[in-house]
Amino acid sequence: MLNAQLSQWLDAQAQALDLGQCDPQSVLAQLAAGGVLRAGISQAQGGSGGDLGDALEVMAEVASHSLAAAFVCWGQRAFIEYLLHSPNQALRERLLPSLLSGELAGATGLSNAMKFLSGIEALQVRAQDQAHGWRLNGRLHWVTNLRKSGFVVAAAVEREEGGAPFILAIPDGLPGLERSEDLQLMGLQSSNTAALDLEQVEVARDWLLHEDARQFLPAVRPAFLGLQCALAIGLARRALAEVEQHIQGVRSVLQEPLLEQREQLQRTVAELKAGLLDGRFLGEPAALFRVRIALAEATANAVQLELQASGGKAYLCEHGSGFARRWRESAFVPIVTPSLVQLRAELQRQARNAA
The missing domain is CATH 2.40.110.10 (Butyryl-CoA Dehydrogenase, subunit A, domain 2)
Structure with a gap:
C-alpha cells in the first residue's frame, strides 16, 4: 500500500529516526509525499478517498517500518480528524490544505x-x-x-x-x-x-x-484511539513476519504459536475496523478500550516470539539492531496515552457503576 520510495526511505532511516539521528523536519515531508496523510479523507476535501479503515491500514504499514514515523503520522492525522469533526468550517478550509501537504504540522x-x-x-x-x-x-x-x-x-x-x-x-x-x-x-x-x-x-x-469539550471528545475518541492502534498493529505484523522468515523451511515448535498469534491479530483488527465504521465505539467506548488492550498484548507477544525465533542473533549488534528497535518500540505501546493501566482502571470503574 505504501509507495516504494517511502518504504525504502523508512527502512533506511528507521534506526536513525528512533535514536534521533534523522532530522525530524524531514519525517512529515516524506509521509506527505507518499500520500499517507490523505488516506481515509474524501477527495472533495483534498484526500485520496476511502474511510478510517484505509487510514488505519496505511498508518499500520508505516509502523511496520518505523514506529517513530507512525507516531508522527498519528499526531498529524488525529489533528486532521479534529478539523473534520469541527463545526468551524472557515478554520478547516484555512488549515486543511497545508496539513495534507505536510507544510504545517498538526499536534x-x-x-x-x-x-x-x-x-x-x-x-x-x-x-x-x-x-x-x-x-x-x-x-x-x-x-x-x-x-x-x-x-x-x-x-x-x-x-x-x-x-x-x-x-x-x-x-x-x-x-x-x-x-x-x-x-x-x-x-x-x-x-x-x-x-x-x-x-x-x-x-x-x-x-x-x-x-x-464534553461533546467533542467522545465524538473524536474512536478516531483518536482507533488510529493510535495502528502503531501496535504494524509493529505486531512486522514482528510476526520476522518470525516467519527465521523459521522458513524449518520444522519448528514456533510454527503453531505463529499461526495462532497471526489469526488472533487478524480477528482483533477486523473487530476494530468494524467498530470504527459502524459507529459502535461511539456508544460503547469500553469495547474500543478492550480492543486497544488486546492489540497492545498482541504486540508484546509478537515481539517476544520474534526474540525466540531469532535466538542469540538478537543480541548481536550486526544482526539484532532491528529487533532491538522493535523491542523498544513495543515498550512504548502500553504507555502511550491512554495507557493500558488507565484503560483498565476505566473499565473497572464502568463495571462498578454498572453493578
Whole structure:
C-alpha cells in the first residue's frame, strides 16, 4: 500500500529516526509525499478517498517500518480528524490544505483531555475570556509533532469563569507560547515530541475547534484511539513476519504459536475496523478500550516470539539492531496515552457503576 520510495526511505532511516539521528523536519515531508496523510479523507476535501479503515491500514504499514514515523503520522492525522469533526468550517478550509501537504504540522494535544474525560486528570490549560478570544495559561507536558518550522496544536481548555471546557487550536509563534527542547525519550527521538508552556497567550475566537469539550471528545475518541492502534498493529505484523522468515523451511515448535498469534491479530483488527465504521465505539467506548488492550498484548507477544525465533542473533549488534528497535518500540505501546493501566482502571470503574 505504501509507495516504494517511502518504504525504502523508512527502512533506511528507521534506526536513525528512533535514536534521533534523522532530522525530524524531514519525517512529515516524506509521509506527505507518499500520500499517507490523505488516506481515509474524501477527495472533495483534498484526500485520496476511502474511510478510517484505509487510514488505519496505511498508518499500520508505516509502523511496520518505523514506529517513530507512525507516531508522527498519528499526531498529524488525529489533528486532521479534529478539523473534520469541527463545526468551524472557515478554520478547516484555512488549515486543511497545508496539513495534507505536510507544510504545517498538526499536534494532538488532547491526551490530557482524554484522561479528563474519564475523570483521571484535570485540564492543564485555563482561559480567561477576552473581547476577541481568550488569554491562556498552563502547560501541555507531552506533545508529538511540534515541528519547529511551524505547528498548530489542539488543546482542551478550562474556563476561569466556569462553564463547559472547550477545544481550541493554538498556532505556534504566539507571544507567551514556548516549546521546550525535545524530550529525551528512550526511542522515537525524531518525532518532535516536546512540552508547551503557555503564559498569557492570547488566541482569537476564529481558532475555536468546538465550544464544548464534553461533546467533542467522545465524538473524536474512536478516531483518536482507533488510529493510535495502528502503531501496535504494524509493529505486531512486522514482528510476526520476522518470525516467519527465521523459521522458513524449518520444522519448528514456533510454527503453531505463529499461526495462532497471526489469526488472533487478524480477528482483533477486523473487530476494530468494524467498530470504527459502524459507529459502535461511539456508544460503547469500553469495547474500543478492550480492543486497544488486546492489540497492545498482541504486540508484546509478537515481539517476544520474534526474540525466540531469532535466538542469540538478537543480541548481536550486526544482526539484532532491528529487533532491538522493535523491542523498544513495543515498550512504548502500553504507555502511550491512554495507557493500558488507565484503560483498565476505566473499565473497572464502568463495571462498578454498572453493578
